[in-house]
Amino acid sequence: TFKPLVFSGVQPTGNLHLGNYLGAIRKFVALQQDNDCIYCVVDLHAITAQLVHDDLKGQIRSIAAAFIASGIDPVKHIVFNQSAVPQHAELAWIFNCVARIGWMNRMTQFKDKAGKDRENASLGLLAYPSLMAADILVYRATHVPVGDDQKQHLELARDIAQRFNIDFGPKIRETGTGVDMIVGEEPIHGYFPLVEPLIGGPAPRVMSLKDGTKKMSKSDPSDLSRINLMDDADTILKKIRKAKTDPDALPSEVDGLEGRPEAGNLVGIYAALSDRTKADVLAEFGGQQFSVFKPALADLAVEVLAPITTEMRRLMDDTTHIDAILKDGGERARARAENTMNEVSDIIGF
Ligand code: ADP
Numbered sequence: 001t002f003k004p005l006v007f008s009g010v011q012p013t014g015n016l017h018l019g020n021y022l023g024a025i026r027k028f029v030a031l032q033q034d035n036d037c038i039y040c041v042v043d044l045h046a047i048t049a050q051l052v053h054d055d056l057k058g059q060i061r062s063i064a065a066a067f068i069a070s071g072i073d074p075v076k077h078i079v080f081n082q083s084a085v086p087q088h089a090e091l092a093w094i095f096n097c098v099a100r101i102g103w104m105n106r107m108t109q110f111k112d113k114a115g116k117d118r119e120n121a122s123l124g125l126l127a128y129p130s131l132m133a134a135d136i137l138v139y140r141a142t143h144v145p146v147g148d149d150q151k152q153h154l155e156l157a158r159d160i161a162q163r164f165n166i167d168f169g170p171k172i173r174e175t176g177t178g179v180d181m182i183v184g185e186e187p188i189h190g191y192f193p194l195v196e197p198l199i200g201g202p203a204p205r206v207m208s209l210k211d212g213t214k215k216m217s218k219s220d221p222s223d224l225s226r227i228n229l230m231d232d233a234d235t236i237l238k239k240i241r242k243a244k245t246d247p248d249a250l251p252s253e254v255d256g257l258e259g260r261p262e263a264g265n266l267v268g269i270y271a272a273l274s275d276r277t278k279a280d281v282l283a284e285f286g287g288q289q290f291s292v293f294k295p296a297l298a299d300l301a302v303e304v305l306a307p308i309t310t311e312m313r314r315l316m317d318d319t320t321h322i323d324a325i326l327k328d329g330g331e332r333a334r335a336r337a338e339n340t341m342n343e344v345s346d347i348i349g350f
């Protein structure tokens with residue numbers, strides 16, 4: 001069997017928000033206690049939707065700073081920048097030849113990001129999930145903490161791994177590089193693990209503060225729709241006070257949140273920020289009006305985010321230190337990725 005290994009990535013595109021923090025980074029921090037973890041700033045992904053960026057290097061540093069300010073240990077684990085390890089792109093090419101165009105065309109994120117003018121989307125945007133599969137599998141990682149929006153991409157990563165394992169089955173045996181695993185009921189001998197998404201928790205998809213049916217996103221034109229990691233306390237309070245809600249009091253049980261997406265979102269955020277369940281939060285706040293709950297939520301958000309913001313600012317003032325962390329992480333990641341690509345070359349017959 002495969003040794004458990006956690007991998008995940010965040011794109012260096014625009015300000016990090018509470019959705020990125022609760023859906024991804026906070027989980028990265030929790031997982032490092034008991035696991036070997038690799039956390040990547042995925043700059044090759046950042047150029048798929050928009051090619052030219054004003055300050056890509058600054059954005060890369062700010063994601064690395066956010067990882068470290070949130071509590072990720074870059075010495076015990078690995079924090080690095082995707083383009084520093086060319087094996088990601090190399091394996092992605094192989095995976096482009098494993099994946100089928102039909103699989104890519106079904107990706108809802110591609111449809112959303114490409115919009116109506118699909119013919120004019122970059123080829124990289126279509127191939128994005130193949131690169132994401134390579135990011136994970138170039139380390140033969142087994143567990144991937146992500147927000148709910150990435151679920152379909154992880155299913156595709158499993159499909160790619162499975163297809164590779166089956167198509168190259170005899171070669172994998174011949175080269176002695178494989179591992180026994182169970183796929184459904186079938187025991188197979190494969191090279192790449194079928195990754196497990198880690199999506200759960202009370203806020204797997206943090207929604208916009210202005211519209212409980214849309215996810216909180218960097219690309220939403222309204223800044224009031226999201227809480228940015230760099231927002232100060234007053235801004236956080238203002239945004240939560242202005243968040244859309246309904247006129248009713250909070251229910252005392254989770255069932256009562258049904259059909260109330262905005263209320264459910266705020267309760268989920270409170271639960272995730274305090275490492276509690278929604279049921280626990282409602283046991284405390286059930287029957288209360290939003291005029292009571294919102295300030296409590298704002299206080300909690302400030303309590304959790306303010307130290308991270310302060311530390312991020314401090315780290316970003318010392319680019320030499322951040323760059324040294326990324327360089328060291330890149331070297332350690334590359335050594336592992338080279339090992340995988342040597343075996344993949346043997347399997348393919350290069
Ligand atoms: P974005 O989706 O904001 O452009 P990324 O694609 O870099 O950012 O995603 C980084 C991580 O943040 C991914 O694991 C993604 O699933 C997670 N994420 C992004 N938005 C949300 C959200 N609204 N709720 C929960 N997780 C999210």
Ligand code: NA
Binds near residue numbers: 149
């Ligand atoms: Na995303």
